[in-house]
Amino acid sequence: MEELVNLFHGFAVALQPYNIMLMVLGIVLGVIIGVLPGLGGANGVAILLPLTFSMSPTSAIIMLSCIYWGALFGGAITSILFNIPGEPWSVATTFDGYPMAQQGKAGEALTAAFTSSFVGALFAVIMITLVAPLVASFALQFGPAEKFAVYFLAFCSFVGLSKEPPFKTIAAMMIGFALAAVGLDSITGQLRLTFGSTHLLNGFDFLIAVIGLFGIGEILLTMEEGLAFRGGKAKINLRVVLQTWKELPKYWMTSLRSCFIGCWMGITPAGATPASFMSYGIAKRVAKNGNNFGKGEVEGVIAPETAAHAAGTAALLPMLSLGVPGSPTAAVLLGGLLIWGLQPGPMLFVEQKEFVWGLIASMYLGNLVGLIVVLTCVPIFAAILRVPFSIIAPLILVLCAIGAYSVHSSTFDVVLMLVFGVIGYLLKKCNYPLAPLVLAIVLGDKAEEAFRQSLLGSQGSFGIFLSNPLVGTIMVLGLIALFWSVIQHGYTRLRGAMA
């Protein structure tokens, strides 16, 4: 009950006109940041952090968290329109969002994405409001072995999904792992696979690979068809929003499942990326029309977007209550808290009530404001697809170059991006699936790190992966996901035999 009183007090703080203005400003800035590749949420918040030092901590966190929501919303836009995910967790959105846009359903895809994001975030905020302390202690149970189990589950729920030949899937995924391994090995502090090149110190950044493989690769594929633009004409009026909303309640099961996956991943904190992949993978298996996933199924947009936002929002909880950021952006916000003289951690909820509940209230309001802002812009975004290809293509290429550069301020990365583009074109033409490759680049080194940390802790014994109920359950879930099709096959046969 006391929580609710605090929350209403928080709403009063967040609803001050000055704070509402900051909210709208933050959302707009966030969407711009999310749309520009390479300037993702973490960078955006970091860049704008110093602007907020002259504000009160509560106003500052309201504005910054709104930038964060805005960036989360914005990430979906380029994924759907141009097949360029600006953030790791938007990759899974491209699988069905981009085909939808090509079929002239960009408006539907954007509406579904934004609405799902809102639902996911709302679910997570409600959870934060009600069960914050309980959830924080759950997060503490996650050591390296548990983290590895989560990554294992993310991989397992995703492989075996593609229709491409299995050995091509394996090859693609292994290429991703190998690329992820380049650079500094975080366990031994030793450089590997760099062959003495100082350019490779940093390894292959996910964003550069993805901008090249997906974005540039797609432009090259389009060029093959000549300059005729392939994307269907999108309807550009606001009615499309209402029409899509009528459809969405049908997928309540997918939404709910994705919310849970997202909250879990956000708290542990494995992050939004495994959440979106895992949610997409499971939705594909469970959904009735799972076979159509990848061809422009709206459920394939709902699942990853809901989970990514639930995770992105839930990631703020361990940051506030434990001082561990659940995402890179949360890490920057954490730095902000310290600069404002607030100490994140168990005492924050006790000592800084106004701040914490102001923030939570702004999560509700900020998301709502964000949803309204981006939905009214759907027609504008969809209209971008009407720009002729020979104008939009060079602009996309330039934006990709800027994005690749701004990741590490390195012109070498821009060259790499183009190389990835050509590779993406060739691989796609030769039937290699790109999604497992990208998943492996994003999670490969993290999974390896967690695996080796676990083995260090257990002094080399593999028993650690079954050492307690939590890690054991997740590992078993992973195995079930991996052999799902076999299990399903066996189950139908069994039923057939019984009948």
Next chain:
Amino acid sequence: MSTGSSSNTGPTHKLVEAGVTLLIALFGVIVIIGSVKAGINWGAEGPRAGFFPFYIGLFILVSSAINLWNGLREDNDGLFAEWGQLRQVLSVVIPTAIYVSAIPFIGLYVASTIFIAWFMRWLGKYKWPVVLAISFGMPIVTYLIFERWFMVPLPKGPLEEWLGL
């Protein structure tokens, strides 16, 4: 090449796929060499730096061998792409490559202006006023957003130095 006629000839799918597979295998070999350098055995502190990459390299090599075998056995006489289509693709790849390699020397803004203008004029056949408006407008907007609002410095060349930006 059996389907080839005068208007639509091109490299066969089989040939290109074999080439791609061999490149992937080569990549696998590079990974293995790099891993061996980093140490592939199981040290006192668990697996060494090259342990995982080594097996990943092996996986790449083995699956490439299988893919190569499958690809060659497959009865697929289709074309990878027609020469005309490949020319279209190269007409983007080559200028983009020039653009990308020019950025460190003349800066991103100048390079982008030239690149956008070239693309719109030669591939899009737009009139000069439109071409100039977009090719100058885009870098200026980019400059304002990145350097002024978000304070993210982008690569600059002699022109920007001269203008004192």
Next chain:
Amino acid sequence: MRRSTHLAFGAIAAMCAGGITFPATAAWEPVRPVEFIVPAGTGGGADQMARTIQGIVTKHSLMKQPLVVINKSGGAGGEGFLDLKGSGGNPHKIIITLSNLFTTPLATGIPFNWKDLTPVAMLALDEFVLWVNAEKPYKTAKEYIEAVKAAPAGSMKMGGTGSKQEDQIITVAVEKATSTRFTYIPYKGGGEVAVQLVGNHVDSTVNNPIEAVAQWRGGKLRPLCVFDAQPMSYDEQIADGKSWKDIPTCKSQGLDMEYLMLRGIFMSPRATKDQVEYYIDLFKKVRATPEWQDFMKSGAFNTTFLTGADYAKWIEAEEKRHQTLMKDAGFLAPSN
């Protein structure tokens, strides 16, 4: 090729700048935005400090040109150092360092040494504290070391940030000083390490004060001793009626080890005296602000400020020490 053109442009820029904006007699001032390189990821200790400085500079309008923070964390910070090394004669680039100034070149063998850069000023020194979970019975460092000695070798786990960097160096030194053996587990960031200790996934850590203070205040962690010659100077109460000042030195607990981490500023190679003076002056102004003092207090930093020859001498001594420490620990890159 690339580098030489950069140099040429730099020279042209310098001429233009000198000719157009400033008369030759005025002291040097930046004419373009200054890049503030952080050789570590976003959210870490160095990053926090850099962004605090950026905020202070913006808030108090200490510079006419903007100060832009850029993270270059690749290869344990090697990326950032090499970037600065390659921008000789460009006075619009500064870098904030942590111990990886010494450890990264030694452990990875990348071609870099601090002498490639121009030292500006030491801003502060970061302390290291030995922490255990508050549920554990160890009240003093002595009791804890006894427990480690009693346990089978390698069964006690020490968590830390990064591999072959400051945390692991301290761990090895503790092992040497007490003839014990820990299993060192490297994590990505200091905050994560502290939480792993709260969750009992490791037995102890050597976190910086700022990384673990929240958990201490929340009653989850207990500080045992500080790796410094004298106790920290902040006497404000934090938790259990204790302040930073009440934490005994490790030496007094029979653990003879001192380690402080440099938070210092460097410029690109071949900076002129005027340019260095400008930045020293800037950081003096930053240090005088209340925001900086609050930041120092919240992280219990050692606020030693050194410039010029004193600073260079300090770095030189530290470099030698790191060489010895890392050599003893067997952390040097194979090629060295």
